[in-house]
Amino acid sequence: MTTTDVERRSAEFAVRRKEWHDRYMRAAGERPPSTARGVHHMALICSDVERTIQFYQELLGFPLVELMENRDYKGSTHLFFDIGNDNLLAFFDFPGLGLQPGVESLGAVQHIAISTTPENLQRIKARLEEKGIAYLGPDRGVTTSIYFKDPDGIQIEMIAEPLRIMDGRGLGV
Secondary structure, eight states, X not given: OOHHHHHHHHHHHHHHHHHHHHHHOOOGGGSOOOSOOOOOOEEEEOSOHHHHHIIIIIITOOOEEEEEEOTTSXXXXXXXXXXXXXXXXXXXXXXXXOOOOOOSOTTSOOOEEEEOOHHHHHHXXXXXXXXXXXXXXXXXXXXXXXXXXXXXXXXEEEEOSOTTEETTEETTO
């Protein structure tokens, strides 16, 4: 794809985004309240429960708050990590199913963005470097985020901005 093609596509998508914005966005005072209370938990799949606990609790600092048998698949473990603000990140293992690593595809998780403080972002970067875990960022003019993959290839973004803030501006305000 040439630079001209990329610029043309970018301009076309900008027009579409404006159409969507004009059609669907409502001013904060005109929006109805959400019918949801929040994300109870996001459930992902891991290949190794202990390795997952070591990564999320020991490396990233997300306390393990529950560990139980999966109610839908006997012999499988369901574990939950506290990622702050009453939000949970959960995992299942599915031993014996022969699951293969996922690939980025439609309907898949592209990344999970988790808010942290600037000081904790620096601590996590140092831990990743200490463990030899590759990360990207800060780059592209974005100075508040790093991206890395967990042991099963799930991409995590640690973002040193408060909830509902992106690139220094409020989301939905």
